[in-house]
Amino acid sequence: MSRPFFLARWGLLLVLAATAVVVRAEPPRADALGPFRPQLQVELQFVRKICAPSKQQMQAIKGDLEKCLADAAKRSGPTSCDLLPPKLADCVANHLSKEDAVRYRAEVIKRDAQEREACVYTFVALVDPDLRLSEQQRKALVAALIPVWKPVWSQMIEMNVRWATRRVPPIPDDEILPLLNADQVQAWKRLPKNLETQQAFDAQRIGAIGTPDPRPDDE
Amino acid sequence: MRWSIGRFGLRAVAAAIVGLSLAGAAPPSGPDDDLVDESAKKPVEEELVINANGNINIAASIDQLVYGNPAQNHSPQERLELRLQRRIELLARDATLSENQKQKLLFAGKGDIGRLVERVELFKTRYQTPKVGANGLDWNQLSKEVQPLAASRVNLFANESLFAKTLARVLTAEQLARHEKIERERAEFQHRTGVQLTVLRMSTALGLSDDQRRRLEQLLLKETRPGRSPNRLYPTACFNIVIVQMAHLPAERLKPLFEPWQWRALERKLKTAARFEEGLERNGVVLDGGKGPQFGRPAQRQ
Numbered sequence: 001m002s003r004p005f006f007l008a009r010w011g012l013l014l015v016l017a018a019t020a021v022v023v024r025a026e027p028p029r030a031d032a033l034g035p036f037r038p039q040l041q042v043e044l045q046f047v048r049k050i051c052a053p054s055k056q057q058m059q060a061i062k063g064d065l066e067k068c069l070a071d072a073a074k075r076s077g078p079t080s081c082d083l084l085p086p087k088l089a090d091c092v093a094n095h096l097s098k099e100d101a102v103r104y105r106a107e108v109i110k111r112d113a114q115e116r117e118a119c120v121y122t123f124v125a126l127v128d129p130d131l132r133l134s135e136q137q138r139k140a141l142v143a144a145l146i147p148v149w150k151p152v153w154s155q156m157i158e159m160n161v162r163w164a165t166r167r168v169p170p171i172p173d174d175e176i177l178p179l180l181n182a183d184q185v186q187a188w189k190r191l192p193k194n195l196e197t198q199q200a201f202d203a204q205r206i207g208a209i210g211t212p213d214p215r216p217d218d219e
Numbered sequence: 220m221r222w223s224i225g226r227f228g229l230r231a232v233a234a235a236i237v238g239l240s241l242a243g244a245a246p247p248s249g250p251d252d253d254l255v256d257e258s259a260k261k262p263v264e265e266e267l268v269i270n271a272n273g274n275i276n277i278a279a280s281i282d283q284l285v286y287g288n289p290a291q292n293h294s295p296q297e298r299l300e301l302r303l304q305r306r307i308e309l310l311a312r313d314a315t316l317s318e319n320q321k322q323k324l325l326f327a328g329k330g331d332i333g334r335l336v337e338r339v340e341l342f343k344t345r346y347q348t349p350k351v352g353a354n355g356l357d358w359n360q361l362s363k364e365v366q367p368l369a370a371s372r373v374n375l376f377a378n379e380s381l382f383a384k385t386l387a388r389v390l391t392a393e394q395l396a397r398h399e400k401i402e403r404e405r406a407e408f409q410h411r412t413g414v415q416l417t418v419l420r421m422s423t424a425l426g427l428s429d430d431q432r433r434r435l436e437q438l439l440l441k442e443t444r445p446g447r448s449p450n451r452l453y454p455t456a457c458f459n460i461v462i463v464q465m466a467h468l469p470a471e472r473l474k475p476l477f478e479p480w481q482w483r484a485l486e487r488k489l490k491t492a493a494r495f496e497e498g499l500e501r502n503g504v505v506l507d508g509g510k511g512p513q514f515g516r517p518a519q520r521q
Binding site: 048049050107115125126212 | 401484487
């Protein structure tokens with residue numbers, strides 16, 4: 001077999017493998033929102049339940065959300081776990097009456113609080129088998145972590161649940177060590193930490209079950 | 220120009236499989252990962268182990284199907300022994316075991332490991348005949364035949380194992396009571412976590428209000444039970460345990476909590492969630508107490 005044919009065959013194999021990597025890592029983007037499309041549905045359903053906006057309001061809200069999420073997809077707007085969710089809340093509240101906007105923002109705060117609490121519980125449940133916490137320690141950890149919990153830690157926890165992985169948020173020793181005994185301190189230090197603290201908001205965090213049904217339901 | 224399509228095709232498939240595995244597989248699990256998110260589970264084609272020459276390594280693929288992802292520097296038997304030692308260490312911490320009790324448990328657990336490894340090696344011999352090549356092998360059939368062995372690995376130290384029988388025999392009543400209390404409290408915390416995660420996921424899927432979330436949380440805490448597993452229970456499994464039970468709740472208990480449009484979406488979600496049940500059962504998860512309906516179906520005899 002001649003050298004050009006040999007090179008062509010192996011070159012083709014390499015291209016095939018590389019294409020598979022790209023295809024799997026980044027699914028083709030059907031629209032400008034790309035991976036953020038489910039988040040649009042999340043926000044539209046939420047405001048539908050809380051304020052029941054008119055058709056016109058919903059169209060304006062949808063337009064603004066799409067623009068914001070498209071900017072995030074292009075990385076020309078806020079993308080981080082800290083900045084994107086408040087920006088989305090603004091996109092919605094700007095098109096509501098003053099009264100509705102107040103009610104909507106109050107519900108957003110409660111939604112964030114529930115997410116934070118669920119993620120703190122999940123964090124404690126995740127490390128518990130390694131640290132062998134007592135019932136009192138579990139409760140103390142939940143109480144101590146809720147006030148200092150960061151939005152990016154929630155994403156780390158949700159991705160752990162989504163992919164059944166176990167890299168824990170890098171919670172500062174000051175917050176956690178005072179509640180542990182000497183053996184548990186050593187066990188905590190051995191646990192794999194997720195040190196990527198500057199993460200973009202990842203719409204996959206809500207998993208298949210948490211993703212709204214894309215089918216329209218106008219009844 | 221003539222291309223040898225057969226060999227080339229096989230290499231191309233192998234290259235694509237390797238590429239897909241590298242890009243899409245969940246990050247490697249820890250040595251005692253026994254429960255994984257079923258929705259993240261890889262298809263059998265991605266469990267294949269490919270040799271450097273592009274051929275499929277059948278024995279290594281069977282190991283992967285039974286024991287899970289290989290750990291660096293440890294054979295499957297060594298990994299299982301590490302898991303056993305870890306389990307005994309944790310038990311010793313909870314129930315304050317004596318050195319003699321620990322040795323008896325170690326001996327019994329090693330017996331269970333030896334029996335499993337022997338069964339797996341025997342199974343491999345069925346696939347070592349010259350007739351069985353990568354092209355002539357039905358991988359889906361193999362993965363089905365391997366399932367009882369994988370289940371044995373998951374339940375290695377549970378139920379009828381030497382380890383479980385020895386544990387029941389060597390622990391004093393006081394140690395048993397202390398251990399049971401600790402495990403019950405842990406299971407209740409895990410259950411609360413599963414409920415919170417379920418409410419969180421329903422919240423994004425359906426756009427729940429705060430009032431709806433609270434009512435759903437109360438309902439789930441009341442109407443669902445904690446799960447117990449012979450192995451470590453990860454939060455993914457805690458979530459699956461609750462949502463599978465939720466899928467079996469009578470509609471009249473759930474429906475009043477939701478708007479009609481949310482309810483229609485929820486019904487579709489719960490049909491999807493029911494598929495987690497098989498994974499829980501395969502991983503030896505039972506509902507607390509082991510009596511009464513298991514995930515909505517009549518209880519099996521324990």
